[in-house]
Amino acid sequence: MMMDNHMQNDRNRASQAGLERLGIAPPVLLAPLAGITDLPFRRVVAGFGAGLVVSEMVASQEMVQAKPSVRAKARAELGLGEARTSVQLAGREAHWMAEAARMVEAGGAEIIDINMGCPAKKVVGGMSGSALMREPDHALRLIEAVVGAVKLPVTLKTRLGWDEDCLNAAQIARRAAEAGVQMVTIHGRTRCQFYKGRADWAAIGDVVTAAGIPVIANGDIVNIDSARAALAQSGAAGVMIGRGAQGRPWLLAEVAAALYGTSAPERPEGAALAELVSAHYEAMLSFYGRDLGLKTARKHLGWYVAEAGGAPALRHRLLTSRDPAEVLRILPEALEPCAGLECAA
Numbered sequence: 466m467m468m469d470n471h472m473q474n475d476r477n478r479a480s481q482a483g484l485e486r487l488g489i490a491p492p493v494l495l496a497p498l499a500g501i502t503d504l505p506f507r508r509v510v511a512g513f514g515a516g517l518v519v520s521e522m523v524a525s526q527e528m529v530q531a532k533p534s535v536r537a538k539a540r541a542e543l544g545l546g547e548a549r550t551s552v553q554l555a556g557r558e559a560h561w562m563a564e565a566a567r568m569v570e571a572g573g574a575e576i577i578d579i580n581m582g583c584p585a586k587k588v589v590g591g592m593s594g595s596a597l598m599r600e601p602d603h604a605l606r607l608i609e610a611v612v613g614a615v616k617l618p619v620t621l622k623t624r625l626g627w628d629e630d631c632l633n634a635a636q637i638a639r640r641a642a643e644a645g646v647q648m649v650t651i652h653g654r655t656r657c658q659f660y661k662g663r664a665d666w667a668a669i670g671d672v673v674t675a676a677g678i679p680v681i682a683n684g685d686i687v688n689i690d691s692a693r694a695a696l697a698q699s700g701a702a703g704v705m706i707g708r709g710a711q712g713r714p715w716l717l718a719e720v721a722a723a724l725y726g727t728s729a730p731e732r733p734e735g736a737a738l739a740e741l742v743s744a745h746y747e748a749m750l751s752f753y754g755r756d757l758g759l760k761t762a763r764k765h766l767g768w769y770v771a772e773a774g775g776a777p778a779l780r781h782r783l784l785t786s787r788d789p790a791e792v793l794r795i796l797p798e799a800l801e802p803c804a805g806l807e808c809a810a
């Protein structure tokens with residue numbers, strides 16, 4: 466559909482108002498990445514500035530049926546009660562999705578997001594995640610159940626479709642909006658692409674045209690230029706960034722400053738970077754406990770050192786150490802950009 470500038474401006478204004486009603490400003494969001502965007506990382510990203518951070522997905526039925534101790538742990542991980550946090554629910558049955566939604570609402574969640582994009586076989590095999598795109602009527606029943614169960618705003622995260630022959634995100638988004646969903650995020654790939662190829666930001670434009678609610682563009686946004694291009698090509702109301710923030714928790718704030726005029730973060734270097742990474746590391750140890758924390762933190766440390774251009778030999782020591790005190794001791798040097806021979810070590 467061709468749209469003149471006037472219509473485009475009206476639509477942009479409506480989208481911005483829709484996001485403001487959800488308390489999302491600036492419209493630069495942290496994507497849920499299971500196993501990565503845990504509570505300690507979300508706090509670091511939110512500390513620099515982000516319009517919204519989204520919890521890793523939680524399986525609705527498993528959470529509702531879990532023993533109280535397991536459930537308490539799941540709730541802690543979701544960060545219920547944290548400002549500007551959306552809790553993402555996955556599931557297959559309306560009853561469990563609604564129960565889980567009620568539970569996280571009672572726990573203090575601000576927004577509930579429904580996962581309809583996860584391509585993992587474990588999830589799709591259970592017929593949730595992006596498998597729901599193949600059954601839009603069933604997906605709608607889940608959406609209606611969640612919207613009907615809570616007073617909180619409900620959002621949806623999905624992909625362009627199941628495969629090239631089933632690009633139905635626009636219809637699903639339109640129906641979801643009619644059912645009361647207030648924002649939809651589109652990862653510009655199909656389920657069958659998994660993470661291959663490039664995200665198609667222009668194709669997200671069809672969802673923007675159809676949805677009538679704010680649409681957020683996601684996929685392969687890794688810096689200010691790609692964020693600008695994703696917005697220009699899709700006409701979306703904002704961007705969601707996942708892997709681009711690994712080792713660069715300040716990226717969202719940099720994008721927001723460049724695109725929406727918020728105050729620019731100071732990109733930490735030298736001692737300030739070592740302080741930031743040490744604090745993130747210690748937060749992970751205290752959140753997970755020493756042993757699990759040590760293991761879980763390694764990928765983040767690896768990304769920080771890679772981003773800083775640190776020496777491979779020190780990186781290796783850091784990532785194989787079993788002693789948190791040693792990790793903290795090595796960190797400042799490991800985060801120094803290496804030069805000359807060290808880099809080949």
Ligand SMILES: Cc1cc2nc3c(=O)[nH]c(=O)nc-3n(C[C@H](O)[C@H](O)[C@H](O)COP(=O)(O)O)c2cc1C
Pocket residue numbers: 496497498499500501520521522553580581582583622652683684685686705706707708709
């Ligand atoms: C390791 C990993 C875990 C993910 N976990 C989730 C998840 O829990 N829920 C979800 O909706 N999407 C999940 N995704 C998809 C991301 O949210 C995002 O849509 C995708 O990575 C594309 O954005 P990016 O290129 O900015 O990373 C995951 C992706 C990766 C790589």
